[in-house]
Amino acid sequence: MSDLETLEPKAAAGLLARTALSLFYKRRADDEYLIADEANIRERVIRHAREQLGIAEDNYEQEALEKIADHLDQQADRLLSEPDPMIALKRLAERGDLPSDLYEIEIIPNVRTMLGRRFDLEKQLIETTVRAPTQEQHYGPAREVHEPAMISLFVRRFRTRWPLRDFIMLVAGERNGFKLGVHQAWRIYPAIINVAAADSPVELLKKFADKYGAEIELDGKRGHFFFLADSLPAVSYFQIVPTKKPQIALISFFRQIDRSAKVTRSSLVVSINQDRYLDTLEELGVKRDDSLDKFVDAPRAGH
Amino acid sequence: MCLVKGGMGIVAGPVLYSANPWFAMEVANKYRKGTFFAWVCEYFDSSATAAVSAGSFIAPSSNPRKIYEDLLYEYYAQEEHSRVIKAHKKTFRRLAKKWLADGELTKDQHDEIVASVGAPSWRIWKPVLYVIPRVGIDPSRIIKVPRADRAGYGPEYQIVDLKAHEFDVVDLTALVRNI
Numbered sequence: 001m002s003d004l005e006t007l008e009p010k011a012a013a014g015l016l017a018r019t020a021l022s023l024f025y026k027r028r029a030d031d032e033y034l035i036a037d038e039a040n041i042r043e044r045v046i047r048h049a050r051e052q053l054g055i056a057e058d059n060y061e062q063e064a065l066e067k068i069a070d071h072l073d074q075q076a077d078r079l080l081s082e083p084d085p086m087i088a089l090k091r092l093a094e095r096g097d098l099p100s101d102l103y104e105i106e107i108i109p110n111v112r113t114m115l116g117r118r119f120d121l122e123k124q125l126i127e128t129t130v131r132a133p134t135q136e137q138h139y140g141p142a143r144e145v146h147e148p149a150m151i152s153l154f155v156r157r158f159r160t161r162w163p164l165r166d167f168i169m170l171v172a173g174e175r176n177g178f179k180l181g182v183h184q185a186w187r188i189y190p191a192i193i194n195v196a197a198a199d200s201p202v203e204l205l206k207k208f209a210d211k212y213g214a215e216i217e218l219d220g221k222r223g224h225f226f227f228l229a230d231s232l233p234a235v236s237y238f239q240i241v242p243t244k245k246p247q248i249a250l251i252s253f254f255r256q257i258d259r260s261a262k263v264t265r266s267s268l269v270v271s272i273n274q275d276r277y278l279d280t281l282e283e284l285g286v287k288r289d290d291s292l293d294k295f296v297d298a299p300r301a302g303h
Numbered sequence: 304m305c306l307v308k309g310g311m312g313i314v315a316g317p318v319l320y321s322a323n324p325w326f327a328m329e330v331a332n333k334y335r336k337g338t339f340f341a342w343v344c345e346y347f348d349s350s351a352t353a354a355v356s357a358g359s360f361i362a363p364s365s366n367p368r369k370i371y372e373d374l375l376y377e378y379y380a381q382e383e384h385s386r387v388i389k390a391h392k393k394t395f396r397r398l399a400k401k402w403l404a405d406g407e408l409t410k411d412q413h414d415e416i417v418a419s420v421g422a423p424s425w426r427i428w429k430p431v432l433y434v435i436p437r438v439g440i441d442p443s444r445i446i447k448v449p450r451a452d453r454a455g456y457g458p459e460y461q462i463v464d465l466k467a468h469e470f471d472v473v474d475l476t477a478l479v480r481n482i
């Protein structure tokens with residue numbers, strides 16, 4: 001139609017979009033006329049659409065308005081270059097902005113080994129936490145000297161029949177395209193760890209490590225939590241001595257390859273007394289049926 | 304303050320409520336420099352207000368609690384034919400074009416919004432409730448919705464430039480009924 005032909009495609013698409021939005025309101029407070037004589041142009045655009053669709057001038061039923069709006073959408077879509085959704089979603093994934101239920105979740109073998117028979121339930125908890133977190137934190141991709149890269153942390157509280165057994169699930173994973181490689185998954189029980197001052201997932205991880213930590217030395221410093229380290233832990237497991245009974249410590253971390261400096265660093269390194277943690281799971285764990293929260297399945301495609 | 308006009312008790316509520324999909328918040332935070340649009344109501348649950356209250360004249364389709372519950376139900380059920388979610392998708396696509404045309408978005412950002420609503424994510428449709436204390440918001444920013452755009456006589460408002468620090472976001476998943 002001639003009103004649109006005088007406008008550049010982006011402006012015409014914008015006008016069509018504003019017109020489609022305006023069909024459902026007399027006046028939305030954020031609606032603006034951005035081009036000269038826009039109110040009259042919108043009226044002509046709508047009249048033209050009604051003619052093309054065979055919808056009477058006085059038909060303001062919802063279904064009719066939706067048909068007109070859809071028709072305007074199609075016109076607007078033809079004016080703009082078609083977006084490539086995969087490229088756009090890849091950008092979101094790279095930044096950590098992808099809706100988290102779209103990640104393909106892969107749990108590394110170390111987590112499965114540590115959890116043993118508990119793995120099936122923990123896997124569902126991990127997936128639910130990633131797909132429907134209550135808090136999340138993302139690092140990368142811009143590699144800052146003082147920050148990890150491409151790492152995402154997700155947190156979700158799970159309720160049980162017994163409030164003292166409620167826990168917070170903390171999941172940390174590495175983003176790689178649409179994949180999220182889960183390296184760490186810990187239950188944090190507020191009944192035994194004071195989480196009041198932890199205002200981010202990384203703070204929670206630190207609190208967790210404070211409770212279950214097994215001392216290691218990294219970069220010449222002793223500790224059980226290292227946000228970033230210039231070197232990699234030498235081992236993944238070690239036996240804690242002296243203890244009354246042998247206890248195993250698990251060192252979990254993310255490998256950070258700095259290609260420009262040609263060095264490999266580590267981040268979010270935690271050294272955890274695995275036996276003490278598993279004892280807590282044994283003591284406070286509940287059966288699936290005693291959990292009050294629904295687990296979240298992977299979204300079905302095509303809605 | 305309590306005024307009585309035309310037989311309807313009108314109390315300026317100290318708090319405003321607005322139910323929205325999580326994605327609306329995401330878009331405002333990531334693409335609109337933290338500027339939120341909110342269609343607000345002085346009553347969280349207008350169906351539970353007294354018969355003489357202005358809230359009782361708010362249509363169910365504008366009741367924040369009902370909007371929240373309906374969206375939560377469809378989010379949980381992963382209702383693929385959800386009219387509400389389909390309508391939200393169309394609205395976000397139109398808004399993306401509008402913002403692209405007025406220079407608020409780049410083409411890449413436009414494409415990201417369009418790709419997000421087109422992807423099979425359910426998470427983005429989970430409802431959140433904005434709880435907005437009236438104190439600190441200039442009354443001129445709280446725009447009364449014209450009668451023609453309200454489904455009932457009860458008062459509804461719009462705020463087009465709400466900032467993140469002006470409200471709290473509440474997840475009522477654990478509290479709402481019948482889900």
